[in-house]
Amino acid sequence: MNNRQLFLSHLAQTTDFPLMIEIERAEGIYMYGPDGKEYIDLISGIGVSNIGHRHPKVIDAIKEQLDKYLHLMVYGEYVQSPQTLLAKAICETLPSHLDNVYLVNSGSEAVEGALKLAKRFTNRREIISCVNAYHGSSHGSLSVGGNEIFKRAYRPLLPGIKNVVYGSFQQLEEITENTAAFIVETIQGEAGIKVACSEYFQALRKKCDETGTILILDEIQAGFGRTGKFWAFEHFGIVPDILVCAKGMGGGMPIGAFIANKEVMGAFKNNPLLGHITTFGGHPVSSVASLATIRVIREEKLLDQVETKANLFKKLLVHPKIKSIRNKGLMMAVEFESFEVLKPIIDRAIKNGVITDWFLFCDDAMRIAPPLVITEEEIEKACGLILAAIEED
Known part of the structure; x- marks a missing residue:
């Protein structure tokens, strides 16, 4: 054959x-x-x-890492320089209070982690997302997707999900003190490259601040230079509480991340401990490829x-x-x-x-x-x- x-x-x-x-x-x-x-x-x-x-710089980084080690231990237990150097480099691209990186394997997994983190930190259950949003294909990420055609065969999905129209000022009123998170693609990708105005994002940021809602920006497609800024949110004068990335960050290797500040991320350490677990997250080969990718974007x-x-x-x-x-x-x-x-x-x-x-x-x-x-x-x-x-x- x-x-x-x-x-x-x-x-x-x-x-x-x-x-x-x-x-x-x-x-x-x-x-x-x-x-x-x-x-x-x-x-x-x-x-x-x-x-x-x-x-070539990604290939060189991969080859060098292959001579050192591959997987050693589940994420978060051993000190591995590919992970620590990558996390530092990612944080250097961001505002100073986004200083904690949780490395995973894909965009969908990064969304899952971000949703769990928002719920755990706020002790709330409602999540708002946008019509025609795409955040991944696993159960949690599919739940906050915004297209019923892809969802109907897999219901019941997560409860407490609301969909609003991307860019609608009026529907920001749906965000209340019951809302754990508003998750939105900074640039809607699968909807056909829809871009909301800066005033919308600033109003969204303000509403989240007023209600104590976690703002999750999904930059799985838009991040790592795709829009002309390293992060797409830089175009709009706001900063998220949790940032999600994957795809372009790995130079062709599988990797993703969700990023928050240390206080928010600390919610995973207690009640229960090990609040989010990944075996292969931040794999050393993927991590060195991602670090090389950041350097290429900068150097070139x-x-x-x-x-x-x-x-x-x-x-x-x-x-x-x-x-x-x-x-x-x-x-x-x-x-x-x-x-x-x-x-x-x-x-x-x-x-x-x-x-x-x-x-x-x-x-x-x-x-x-x-x-x-x-x-x-x-x-x-x-x-x-x-x-x-x-x-x-």
Whole structure:
């Protein structure tokens, strides 16, 4: 049996129509099939490869760690320099009171930890999230998701969840002294790159302060430079109580984190002790890869280049079939008339050698979120292939 047959026979499937693209190696913005076919990855493995595939500094860090040790002990017991140095580096990107990092394995797990922490710290049970939010696929994170299509088959989920409209000032009144947490994507991703105004976030912050509600910002997609700031909340003049990240933080390795101040995080130490447990959280290989990722973003000044690159995409992607482009930095949604128009364009683009996608809750928009290391020449090449795919109809 070849790889494609093994994939279909023995690997659990999530749809009846997987893409079935076979990749043998990857480098920078490119992925390569067994026959040498070249694909430009314009979605960074869904927001993961922010600094490109197999960045040399990430690979070097991984190789160096492999010669020292792999897993040693469940999270939080042994002093391991990959974890401590990463936590310090993350805190250095943040306001000083966000000084405690809990390392986990994924975004969904980070959301689970953040929800538990908010409940434990406040001794409240109600959680508010947004319509068309996506926070992950495990039971807790799915409970605070905002799309019933993905939730209905798994009910009952967590009780005490309210959904409000992202960006609605009026619905901030739903936040009360019974609310443990308001969890929100700083930039709504799967809704098709929806960006609320600064005044909304400031009003949200004020309401949470007034009611003693924990504000959880989910930057699983938007963090680590994707929007042109290291953290997307920097655009809006607020700071969360708990920050959630994953995806782009690992340089291609699996890792996530939720971050708070020491007082809030301390709620996990007593009644009960070991209030949150993870076996592989902060795995040393993933941790060194994440530390290298932070250094690459800084040393290569990738944040300074995001807006220019995003503007070039918007300048080049002009076509009668493109209705609009929404973005915050290199987190972009290219809107078409319908899914029926968009899907064949995505399929033809893949044949042309450029990989894009749509959004879970917005199927009339093309997802573009390339590695931040993409060059202007590569942007021009990718946009040419997309425009050719549009014209091929």
